[in-house]
Amino acid sequence: MQSVHLYASPSGRVLAVDDCDAARRHLPAVAMPPAMFFGQSVPPTVAEQCLRECGGVWLRAEGLQRFPSGQGSP
Numbered sequence: 001m002q003s004v005h006l007y008a009s010p011s012g013r014v015l016a017v018d019d020c021d022a023a024r025r026h027l028p029a030v031a032m033p034p035a036m037f038f039g040q041s042v043p044p045t046v047a048e049q050c051l052r053e054c055g056g057v058w059l060r061a062e063g064l065q066r067f068p069s070g071q072g073s074p
Contacts, residue, residue: 004044005017008054013057019041024059
């Protein structure tokens with residue numbers, strides 16, 4: 001199972017990055033926001049729930065996926 005690293009911006013939006021080189025290639029050349037979960041990776045289901053609750057973007061091997069804030073559970 002692929003793991004995901006989560007970061008939280010000061011505005012509360014989440015940046016999720018799959019733990020693979022293909023996803024890291026999509027990272028912009030800017031300073032990263034603070035890491036969530038003490039920098040430990042989480043399962044994709046946890047990352048998706050955080051993104052649905054807070055909004056943000058998920059950098060995946062396939063590209064970028066956006067989540068509007070306050071989307072909640074499906």
